Amino acid sequence: MKLKIISFCLLCVTIFFSCKKEDLSDGLDSGNKPNGSLPVLSKVMIDNQSAYEYLYNDSNLLTTEKSKFDFTLHQYNIRGQIISSDYYGNDAVLSSDAQVVQAAMSSTDWVTSATGVKGGTLSYIYNDKGQLIKTSYSRPVTTSSEYSEFTYSTNGKISRQTMYWADAATGYIDYSYDSKGNLVKEILYNLPSSGVAELIATTQYEFDSKLNPYKLSGKILIPGENTNLNNIIKETYTIHINPDQGSDKVLVTQTTYTYNNLGYPVTENGNTSFIYK
8 A cells, every 4th residue: 555655656746746736716807808818817815815826928828836835937938838847845844853844834935946945847848749748857866767758549638648767667647538628537557567557546527617727827738737628626536455455545525616707716615716817
């Protein structure tokens, strides 16, 4: 069981950095939008406190994600494709010293690129069709290669993400979609040295019929938050256990929203608010 959880954490590092911040919501100022342009998410409030903030360039492409504990910078090419994301964090929250962790949790200062510790850079590579075919993650503390490669189904959707460490495949994720393009299922497999894939976890999603604010601002093509048309209202996460070791572990998370007149979420689960500009 512990080995499977560790494997899951290692295999999903790319997903962790690219698909963060699941618990979000907002309020919209729908006025003064030039030429009927769509709103973009600018802030997420949790319990009336700012939790996440977002900055954009003149093309409304997301350039900066800010929070108390991490900071992300995105860069784009002239085609508007995201080419790299730099991640910074507050190492104090990972300290083995409880007092250091408590001080970090209590601090009102937010991480910036100047004050945070750079955790790494995620780079994106595309083919001549504009399809994402590879992401590569580089860390300051290791020289081992860490990357993912993507394959596509006949409908042009990413069907599999294969993860590599030191040029050896360590696992893969299979993706399934509904008719609207929402990611409805992802299945994670570990690839041990035997070469026989081991089923680690399955995540299934259900959606509302409203608009997902993260699809507007992101050019990240890894399936999930930035590619879904609609908002997740139910997530069923299953950790698969060898029958000799016990039964599968299932965690179900349900989410409720209220919406503005444009069909975007304005609150989530009663304590989170989306702020648009």
